[in-house]
Amino acid sequence: MNLKIALLPGDGIGPEVLNQAVKCLHAVEETFNHHFTFKEALVGATAIDRTGNPLPNQTLNLCQEADAVLFGAIGDPKYDNDPSAKVRPEQGLLKLRKELGLFANIRPVQVFPTLLDNSPLKKDIIAGTDFVIYRELTGGIYFGEKKLNEEGTIASDLCEYSEKEISRIAHLAFKAAKNRSGKLTLVDKANVLESSRLWRRVVSKIAESYPEVTLDFLFVDNAAMQIILNPSQFDIILTENMFGDIISDEGSVIGGSIGLLASASVGEQNALFEPIHGSYPQAKGKDIANPIASILSAAMLLEHFGLFEEAMSVREAVDKSLKKGIVTPDLAKKSQYGTNQVGDFIADNI
Amino acid sequence: MNLKIALLPGDGIGPEVLNQAVKCLHAVEETFNHHFTFKEALVGATAIDRTGNPLPNQTLNLCQEADAVLFGAIGDPKYDNDPSAKVRPEQGLLKLRKELGLFANIRPVQVFPTLLDNSPLKKDIIAGTDFVIYRELTGGIYFGEKKLNEEGTIASDLCEYSEKEISRIAHLAFKAAKNRSGKLTLVDKANVLESSRLWRRVVSKIAESYPEVTLDFLFVDNAAMQIILNPSQFDIILTENMFGDIISDEGSVIGGSIGLLASASVGEQNALFEPIHGSYPQAKGKDIANPIASILSAAMLLEHFGLFEEAMSVREAVDKSLKKGIVTPDLAKKSQYGTNQVGDFIADNI
Numbered sequence: 166m167n168l169k170i171a172l173l174p175g176d177g178i179g180p181e182v183l184n185q186a187v188k189c190l191h192a193v194e195e196t197f198n199h200h201f202t203f204k205e206a207l208v209g210a211t212a213i214d215r216t217g218n219p220l221p222n223q224t225l226n227l228c229q230e231a232d233a234v235l236f237g238a239i240g241d242p243k244y245d246n247d248p249s250a251k252v253r254p255e256q257g258l259l260k261l262r263k264e265l266g267l268f269a270n271i272r273p274v275q276v277f278p279t280l281l282d283n284s285p286l287k288k289d290i291i292a293g294t295d296f297v298i299y300r301e302l303t304g305g306i307y308f309g310e311k312k313l314n315e316e317g318t319i320a321s322d323l324c325e326y327s328e329k330e331i332s333r334i335a336h337l338a339f340k341a342a343k344n345r346s347g348k349l350t351l352v353d354k355a356n357v358l359e360s361s362r363l364w365r366r367v368v369s370k371i372a373e374s375y376p377e378v379t380l381d382f383l384f385v386d387n388a389a390m391q392i393i394l395n396p397s398q399f400d401i402i403l404t405e406n407m408f409g410d411i412i413s414d415e416g417s418v419i420g421g422s423i424g425l426l427a428s429a430s431v432g433e434q435n436a437l438f439e440p441i442h443g444s445y446p447q448a449k450g451k452d453i454a455n456p457i458a459s460i461l462s463a464a465m466l467l468e469h470f471g472l473f474e475e476a477m478s479v480r481e482a483v484d485k486s487l488k489k490g491i492v493t494p495d496l497a498k499k500s501q502y503g504t505n506q507v508g509d510f511i512a513d514n515i
Numbered sequence: 516m517n518l519k520i521a522l523l524p525g526d527g528i529g530p531e532v533l534n535q536a537v538k539c540l541h542a543v544e545e546t547f548n549h550h551f552t553f554k555e556a557l558v559g560a561t562a563i564d565r566t567g568n569p570l571p572n573q574t575l576n577l578c579q580e581a582d583a584v585l586f587g588a589i590g591d592p593k594y595d596n597d598p599s600a601k602v603r604p605e606q607g608l609l610k611l612r613k614e615l616g617l618f619a620n621i622r623p624v625q626v627f628p629t630l631l632d633n634s635p636l637k638k639d640i641i642a643g644t645d646f647v648i649y650r651e652l653t654g655g656i657y658f659g660e661k662k663l664n665e666e667g668t669i670a671s672d673l674c675e676y677s678e679k680e681i682s683r684i685a686h687l688a689f690k691a692a693k694n695r696s697g698k699l700t701l702v703d704k705a706n707v708l709e710s711s712r713l714w715r716r717v718v719s720k721i722a723e724s725y726p727e728v729t730l731d732f733l734f735v736d737n738a739a740m741q742i743i744l745n746p747s748q749f750d751i752i753l754t755e756n757m758f759g760d761i762i763s764d765e766g767s768v769i770g771g772s773i774g775l776l777a778s779a780s781v782g783e784q785n786a787l788f789e790p791i792h793g794s795y796p797q798a799k800g801k802d803i804a805n806p807i808a809s810i811l812s813a814a815m816l817l818e819h820f821g822l823f824e825e826a827m828s829v830r831e832a833v834d835k836s837l838k839k840g841i842v843t844p845d846l847a848k849k850s851q852y853g854t855n856q857v858g859d860f861i862a863d864n865i
């Protein structure tokens with residue numbers, strides 16, 4: 166298969182971890198006889214520094230022409246203390262999601278048997294956890310009208326959803342549930358929000374076309390408890406943008422290492438793959454960042470294009486590195502392995 | 516001291532646990548020579564069943580005339596599957612908060628040394644956890660304009676905040692921080708929301724009048740991780756209504772039992788005290804519900820009126836019941852003690 170892949174390394178440890186994912190994709194090309202072309206572009210704080218724009222047109226064009234985008238990380242502390250600054254790195258990411266129509270953010274939450282002890286949660290609580298969050302990514306309060314009165318004393322954000330926005334991601338989530346254990350949980354706040362009540366109606370209607378899937382509902386406050394109290398009860402969680410942001414970051418603590426978690430953001434035409442960890446600027450250039458989340462993002466990319474065997478070989482190579490303890494210091498305090506060595510080991514085993 | 520206390524037992528286990536709190540307040544009256552008058556009124560599903568209204572006028576009037584409200588719980592499963600029903604129990608609670616002007620919901624999150632093992636989190640993670648969440652309770656997306664277009668295909672909720680709404684709760688939170696470890700964390704999503712940016716500006720300004728307090732900021736998605744990864748880093752958390760709903764329920768899992776957690780909702784004129792657990796209808800009438808959260812809500816009521824010694828004696832009696840294992844089955848599987856016996860034991864020790 167030929168694939169055009171846009172590389173957006175971004176900020177902090179983004180470039181280092183992305184390099185390891187690219188190494189692994191090269192290994193896949195060789196082993197399975199595919200042809201991937203990679204082109205790199207600027208995004209985030211790095212792009213602001215060089216062009217004044219967190220998402221330069223050239224970057225957007227490259228992504229639009231590519232089959233998929235492999236993303237590093239975004240964010241720089243020099244912008245963190247001033248979230249109201251006119252230009253911020255995050256705007257690049259939000260604009261990219263919107264322009265590429267990446268309406269579904271897909272985040273698997275799994276525990277790796279070799280790493281059960283790394284979790285802040287007790288073993289018996291997390292054993293068997295294996296669910297996927299489908300978070301709506303281009304609607305809701307993130308993109309609704311924002312207002313600030315002239316005096317600067319009243320501010321508002323509008324959370325708006327249409328049936329169409331809800332149904333397209335709901336169909337993806339139901340299809341995924343059908344191929345898994347057949348359980349879908351809609352997380353909302355339908356006892357308070359009009360938009361949540363629309364979600365319930367639309368999703369309940371769609372459920373009729375998926376008789377194999379059991380649908381249930383959970384208020385977001387209760388979901389925030391259940392994810393910690395009993396994470397293995399979940400199969401597919403479907404939710405709107407803001408709740409998904411919170412719930413999926415909460416879910417990321419279960420496995421004990423945020424350095425292992427990948428995500429896909431998909432739309433009709435395009436798809437973007439990124440580790441869920443941020444730019445972790447303190448670790449930049451130190452060869453200590455865990456490359457596995459980025460490598461597993463590449464595996465999700467392969468699966469997205471139906472290259473399941475290829476993805477499996479990446480996942481197996483990752484498992485091998487975990488089992489052999491060829492991991493960065495975040496996973497094993499005494500580890501002597503750096504980002505590059507772990508990347509090399511995994512690529513060599515593909 | 517004379518206090519007029521309105522009792523709103525509500526639904527499910529509400530009446531049973533509230534009874535135990537009243538027992539303890541009677542004990543406080545006797546031991547410390549105070550005079551409390553109690554009047555009861557309907558709220559929630561019970562009120563809908565009897566009057567068609569989740570918050571009858573009579574109930575509202577009683578609360579307005581009282582010095583404080585002691586609340587049981589609200590909610591009945593027969594309304595749960597239809598959150599878009601025209602009349603719902605929760606509306607009673609939301610209207611009560613708004614009408615009484617209860618703008619600050621205060622939720623302490625603590626771990627009880629005798630119960631460390633009950634937590635889903637590891638001991639070393641939760642040891643030393645002791646923070647208080649200040650959640651704004653009468654603004655934001657809960658009370659903003661709600662719209663549904665005629666075709667029923669587009670729905671929206673407005674999240675609006677004014678400087679005044681932010682500053683009144685911020686002052687309470689800063690004062691609390693000053694009397695504790697002097698650290699206040701504002702949880703927001705200022706990298707995305709205009710209303711969050713207003714929160715940051717207003718709160719940063721107010722911080723100047725509290726030089727003893729260190730202010731820091733945390734995005735809500737990160738907060739959802741930090742509360743589990745390292746809960747003892749927090750002292751006072753201040754946040755808006757919706758984020759507070761999620762974060763405070765998440766925080767409630769740390770201690771290992773939701774049956775122990777109390778809350779206060781305060782305004783200029785009035786205050787309401789309630790356990791954070793819900794109506795738990797499955798346990799209704801079985802004499803198994805844990806009364807401690809309701810009893811500790813009564814302790815918060817006493818503190819609200821400056822009766823610190825009295826509150827301390829309630830807390831000490833609760834600690835005694837925990838240490839002696841005179842607790843309901845949720846805390847000790849083999850326990851033979853019922854709601855009433857635990858209530859009696861605590862009241863007898865005041």
Ligand SMILES: CC(C)[C@H](C(=O)O)[C@@H](O)C(=O)O
Pocket residue numbers: 255258259410706707736
């Ligand atoms: C950086 C930020 C705008 C973004 C979001 O809130 O969507 C991030 O938290 C994420 O979840 O990808």
Ligand SMILES: CC(C)[C@H](C(=O)O)[C@@H](O)C(=O)O
Pocket residue numbers: 356357386605608609760
């Ligand atoms: C019942 C519901 C409307 C309420 C809320 O969301 O405020 C509850 O979850 C709470 O936190 O007191």
